[in-house]
Amino acid sequence: MNDSLAGMGNAPTAPIATGGPVPIDTRIPEQFHRVAANIRRVILGKDEVVARLLWAVAAQGHVLFRDVPGVGKTMLAKAFAASVDCTFKRIQFTPDLLPMDVSGSNVFDMRNKTFQFQPGPVFTNVLLADEINRAPPKTQSALLEVMEERQVTVEGTTHALAAPFIAIATMNPLEDEGTYALPAAQLDRFMMMLSVGYPAEEAEAKMLEVHLGQTPALASLEPVITKNDVLGWQAAVPRIYVSPEMRRYLVSVLRAIRSDDRNLRSVSPRSTIQLARACQARALFSGRPFVSVEDVKTLAPDVLGHRVMTSDSGVGRELVAQCVERVPAPA
Known part of the structure; x- marks a missing residue:
């Protein structure tokens, strides 16, 4: 190559x-198993999906989950973000979402009489783009530059994102009402497209035990690695x-x-x-x-x-x- x-x-x-x-570095596989075990506290019976998400993160890739609603796509993304000590933001994609709602925009400061850049939610370490195909292609395109270059350009000025930056998106089946097909260029920005699928019977029964408690399951998750550990993964992969x-x-x-x-x-x-x-x-x-x-x-x-x-x-x-x-x- x-x-x-x-x-x-x-x-x-x-x-x-x-x-x-x-x-x-033997610490890296140990960190991987630590994060995977933490995620498995709320995502049951999906070890292969969890592993693939972490492989993509280490390879500096973005992940798209395509599945029916309610199988845990968003929960999995949140569980990963909760397992890493880094910033996390979520965008709920809807038909009226504008590109500037994603990337940010210049806002006029009345006091200083100047335009100031107001960063959008993409300025984070882990971004959850929830139901990405509910927004029209124009809004989806706001993610093209940030996913490829890890930067945002607004009115000729480029704003770099802090590392690491990982986009985890979910999409509903195209036959569902109110969805748009993702352009090929958008699909190509995702390293992997995964499907969570339905849990096994035993895992689904265990899921009820976990999620029907008085405290939300995600609230019990605490970070087990830092964002510097993730950067260490990403530096080790090319070697x-x-x-x-x-x-x-x-x-x-x-x-x-x-x-x-x-x-x-x-x-x-x-x-x-x-x-x-x-x-x-x-x-x-x-x-x-x-x-x-x-x-x-x-x-x-x-x-x-x-x-x-x-x-x-x-x-x-x-x-x-x-x-x-x-x-x-x-x-």
Whole structure:
């Protein structure tokens, strides 16, 4: 993979590690398990979804949850934010929401007779964009720059966001009344699209025990790591080794998807980088200093599925999984 592509989109600017494995700070996998255990106190039976959210965070990616209302998408985002000692803000997307309500605007100061920039809710460490597809595309576009560049430009002036910045969005099924389709450019800003789904019977029974108490379940969560720990994750991910054979394998997977006649949408080189970064994060939290074939097979549907469109207008998780199986894996 050409390292010059590493600055594309919202991918981190550091080149993907190619010089050989380096030791992993053993505190990082321990921090991962600590956060996951904290989230599992209120999100039951969804360990794989929780893990994927944390992998994306470590890879500096944003996550989109697409599911029916009421399965815990917003609760999961809040539980993550409550587990990290950092700032958190929520935007409830509605049809009348304006772009300036998201990014901020210049407000005239009567006392000083000047315009002052009033930051919008995107100026935070963890942003929950709730029901993002209830707002029209014009408002959704307010997130494009901030998700890709971690900055906001208002009337020619650029305002940088503090690190880390993670956007966690939820969306309702498009067949629901009052929803808008997300533009392809918006979808491409999300590293992963995940589905929480319904809990298992035992987990749902346990959920009643947790959430029917006198105190709201989220109120019992306290931070177990700091935002500097998250920055440490994000700094460690690019140091995970991606061998020449794995880089060629990643490219072959993407080429197989692009050449599949069932895929009606282009899949950009940014997708290759994001898949590689997500695989590095999975390896990091597994205590492994290199990316494996299993990382790619596990994460390809989550990272690439929403970037693929089939003739029935569905997302392409199954198509991606089939393409990955067709590509010969390195030994």
